[in-house]
Amino acid sequence: xxxxxxxxxxxxxxxxxxxxxxxxxxxxxxxxxxxxxxxxxxxxxxxxxxxxxxxxxxxxxxxxxxxxxxxxxxxxxxxxxxxxxxxxxxxxxxxxxxxxxxxxxxxxxxxxxxxxxxxxxxxxxxxxxxxxxxxxxxxxxxxxxxxxxxxxxxxxxxxxxxxxxxxxxxxxxxxxxxxxxxxxxxxxxxxxxxxxxxxxxxxxxxxxxxxxxxxxxxxxxxxxxxxxxxxxxxxxxxxx
Ligand code: BJW
Ligand code: ZN
Numbered sequence: 001x002x003x004x005x006x007x008x009x010x011x012x013x014x015x016x017x018x019x020x021x022x023x024x025x026x027x028x029x030x031x032x033x034x035x036x037x038x039x040x041x042x043x044x045x046x047x048x049x050x051x052x053x054x055x056x057x058x059x060x061x062x063x064x065x066x067x068x069x070x071x072x073x074x075x076x077x078x079x080x081x082x083x084x085x086x087x088x089x090x091x092x093x094x095x096x097x098x099x100x101x102x103x104x105x106x107x108x109x110x111x112x113x114x115x116x117x118x119x120x121x122x123x124x125x126x127x128x129x130x131x132x133x134x135x136x137x138x139x140x141x142x143x144x145x146x147x148x149x150x151x152x153x154x155x156x157x158x159x160x161x162x163x164x165x166x167x168x169x170x171x172x173x174x175x176x177x178x179x180x181x182x183x184x185x186x187x188x189x190x191x192x193x194x195x196x197x198x199x200x201x202x203x204x205x206x207x208x209x210x211x212x213x214x215x216x217x218x219x220x221x222x223x224x225x226x227x228x229x230x231x232x233x234x235x236x237x238x239x240x
Contacts, residue, residue: 004209004224004237011181011207015094016083017172017197021186021212023103025231026074032188039063049160053125057152061143064155068119069138071101079185080107082234089238094175098187098194100157113171115164115194117157126151164193176201183237185211185230189218198222211237 008014020030031044042063046052053060076084084107087093095112097104100119104112122131124146131153137144143152158164172194176182182201189195198208198218210222211233219225226233 001226001233001236004226005239007181007207007209007224008237011090011179013092013179014086014090014181014183015096015175015179015201015206016086016183016185017176017187017194018083018095018097018099018104018185019187019189019194020099022079022083022097022230023074023077023099023101024186025077025079025229026103028071028074028101028103030186030188032190039066045160048157050162053152053154053159057154058142060154062141064119064157065138065140068155071103071119074101074103076103076107077231079230079234080104080109082238082240083185084108085238085240094171094179096172096175096194096197098191100155113168113175115158115168115172117155117165119155119157121156122153123156124149124151125154169193172197173200176206177204179206182206182208183211184208184218184222185234187212187216187218189216209237 024030047060047063080103083095087109095104095109097112097114098116100116122133123129124131127146127149129146129148143154146153176197179201182198184198198221202208202221208222210219210225211230213228
C-alpha cells in the first residue's frame with residue numbers, strides 16, 4: 001500500500017478502469033457471480049446477447065428490469081466516493097467504466113466514460129429510436145414496442161458480439177495512452193476490448209495498479225496489486 005500511495009503521489013495524469021467489483025459492496029451483483037434465485041439456471045453471457053434477446057425477449061426484459069430495480073436501490077460505496085475525490089484532486093482524471101449502473105455519477109464523478117452503455121437507458125432494437133421507460137414496463141412480461149416502427153425495445157447496453165460506442169472507446173483509449181498511472185479496479189479482465197486497455201496503457205509507458213480481492217489475467221502486467229475490496233483499498237490509497 002505504501003508503494004502504491006507513493007506511485008499515486010508521483011502521478012501527474014491518472015486514469016481508472018472499473019468493473020462490476022467496484023459496485024459489489026453496494027449490493028449490485030458482479031456479472032460473473034453465481035446468479036441466485038430465479039436466475040440461477042440462466043447463463044448471463046447468453047442473456048446479454050442479441051441471440052438471447054431474439055430467442056426470448058421477455059426473459060431478457062425481465063432480467064434487466066430486476067437488475068435495474070437493484071441498481072436504483074443501491075447507493076454508492078466508499079470506493080465510488082474515493083474515485084470521485086480523485087477526480088477533484090487530479091485535474092484531468094479520467095474514469096472509464098464497464099458498468100452499466102450510475103453509481104460513479106451518483107458519487108459525484110463527472111464525465112464518466114461508459115464502455116458498455118447504461119441500464120437505465122432504452123432504445124428500439126430495430127430502428128434505434130430512444131425510448132422512455134414507463135412505470136408499467138417494469139412489471140411487463142415482454143419488452144415494450146417502439147412507437148415509430150413496432151420493434152422491441154431493449155436496454156441501451158452493449159451485448160456480446162456488438163460494437164462498443166465508438167466515442168466512448170476512443171475516449172478510453174486516449175485516456176489510457178495519455179495517463180502515467182492507470183488504476184484497474186474490480187474487473188475480471190475477461191471481456192474485450194475493455195480488457196485490452198491496461199496493456200495499451202503499459203505499452204504507452206504508464207504504470208498500472210490493480211485493485212481486486214482475486215488475481216486474474218490482468219495481474220501479471222500490474223506494477224502493484226492491492227488484494228482486497230475496492231471499498232477498503234481505494235480510501236486507503238487516497239489516504240482518506
Ligand atoms: C471485486 C470485489 C470488490 C469482486 N472489490 N473487486 C478479443 C479476444 C477474445 C474475444 C473477443 C475479443 N474481442 C472481442 C471479443 C468478443 C467479446 C469478448 O470479449 N468475449 C470474451 C468473453 C472472450 N467481446 C465483445 O463481444 C464486445 N464487442 C466487440 O468487441 O465488438 C467487436 C467484435 C464483435 C465480435 C467479435 C469480435 C469483435 C462486447 C462486449 C460487451 C460486454 N457486455 C457485458 C454486458 C453489459 C450489459 C449487462 O450488464 O447486462 O458487460 S458482459 C459483462 O462483462 C458486462 C461487464 O461490463 C463485462 C466485464 O465484466 P466485469 O466488470 O469484469 O465483471 P466480472 O463479474 O467479470 O468480474 C468482477 C470482478 O470483481 C472479479 O474480478 C472479482 O474478483 C472482483 N470483485 N468483489 C473489488 N469488493
Ligand atoms: Zn423502432
